Amino acid sequence: MKKLVSLVLTAALLLLAAAPCMAEALFEEPVELVWYGHANASGTEEALAKMNKILKERYNTTLVVNHIGWGDWQSQYNLLLTSGENIDLIYVNSAIYSQYAPTGAFQDLTELFPEYMPETYKYFTEDELKQFAVDGKIYAVPSSMRTYMPYGVVYRTDMLDELGVEPITDMESFEAFMDAVAATGAIAYNGNPEDRFLRMFRAYYKLETIANDATSVALVQDFDDPASIVAYPFTDEYVEWAHRMKDYADRGYWSQNALSSTLSAYDMIQLGTSPMSIENTDGFSKIVSALNTNVPGAEVGFWSFTDLTGYAIPNSILNDAFAIPAVSRNADRTLTIVEAIKTNQDLYDLWMYGIKGYHYDLTEDGRLITPAAGQPDTVTYNRSSVSWFMRVDSMNRVNVNAWAGANELQESFRKIGRQNKYGTVIIDYSSVQAELAAVNQVMQQYGAPINVGLVDDVDAAIAEYRAKLTTAGVEKLVDAIREQTVAYCEQH
Secondary structure, rough: HHHHHHHHOOOOOOHHHHHHHHHHOOOOOOOEEEEEEOOOOEEHHHHHHHHHHHHHHOEEEEEEEEEEEEEHHHHHHHHHOOOOOOOEEEEEOOHHHHHHHHHOEEEEOOOHHHHHHHHHOOOOOOHHHOOOOOOOOOOOOOOOOOOOOEEEEEEEHHHHHHHHHOOOOOOOHHHHHHHHHHOOOOOOOOOOOHHHHHHHHHHOOOEOOOOOOOOOOOOEOOOOOHEEEEEEHHOOHHHHHHHHHHHHOOOOOOOOOHHHOOOOHHHHHHHOOOOOOEEEEHHHHHEEEEEHHHHHHHOEEEEOOOOHHEOOOOOOOOOOOOEEOOOOOOHHHHHHHHHHHOOOOOHHHHHHHHEEEEOOEEOOOOEEEOOOOOOOOOOEEEEOOHOOOOHHHHHHOEEOOOOOOOOHHHHHHOOOOOOOOOOOOOOOHHHHHHHHHHHHHHHHHHHHHHHOOOOOOHHHHHHHHHHHHHHHHHHHHHHHHHHHHHHHHOOO
């Protein structure tokens, strides 16, 4: 018996001693992985250097992280995924996944996902895995975070008395707030309002996107009827809304140069130089945190667009995800690295929040203090979309300055929650690629000015817009989207 025990202990010690070698043997060749995400990062260089030192020691791997601007993703994704450039990971949301997964742009992860990311794989139900499968195959790994993040108006409630208006609770009080700001000679919405007010448009008329594609010309008119998909510029609702946007622009809610603005209402309100923005609940929470630091005494409120729709929809599991481009030769290593970050709190904190003692500190109960004690307010950290897909429910940390009512708000959304059967629809655009590109170009050139009211004659501009869309092949494009959406809903 003693001999057996001795042998077991010896074997165990040998395994422990060999563990580093086994890890090294897994990836014998040094590799530099190239990852792409959305938007711009800030203050991440030092943290990435520290992360690379750890990854080099443990996995013989280093990372290069690049970013694509929000306004460039459609053109840049197509270029990146067709150029042959070596890319090992790229951020995707439902819309990007729907557009590119059926084309062969991404690697099949059906077997690789559970093999190299077993803990993350366990997070998803069988039904969820089926929902984002394309022809039974998985081409992306979603975020391990479930939450409601509807959009709404974020505004400075400490200005209400000064402006002589009531809190925002509906469209009328929203307009009263904007009017009061404009009356002071200030710009109520600093930045390009197109995307944000199109979100308000969809909520106001209860129109739903397919695959969460906020840029799509196709919207669902009747939530219970997948066949009710239309090109929204051809609807009466759009005409009505376009006139409202013209009225808003004429009343000075935003600049006449708004479409070319490099400003962001989200950034401006955090700095205290803008009275409002339109953001989701995550953005609202970050604004609260920033204002607590930048403008002590400032108070903000949130008017959710769920008040317009009457329901809340949880984030699609594909809202924040990543895919591995077909050109990558390092799928196993990329998946291993992501799994390591998502399952190790120290690595997770380094990736998500930066360097402890510099970018952040922790309270005794594990909440974030940003920046760390003794550091100037200029110390910031933001990885943007390459942190969104990395999020894990059980490992995520809450900022000490975060809005205290966040949990209560989430609970109110759950009470009116409605499963979005259109959020995980996968559209194969291969037969309408030319039409998709042409329609997107027309929407940008002719639709954008209408959407923010910067046209002289709304009706004439809409007539021209519709004619250009028709020439671009919008009918064929929407027919394809409608046919596939109906088929998807029948199967799921």
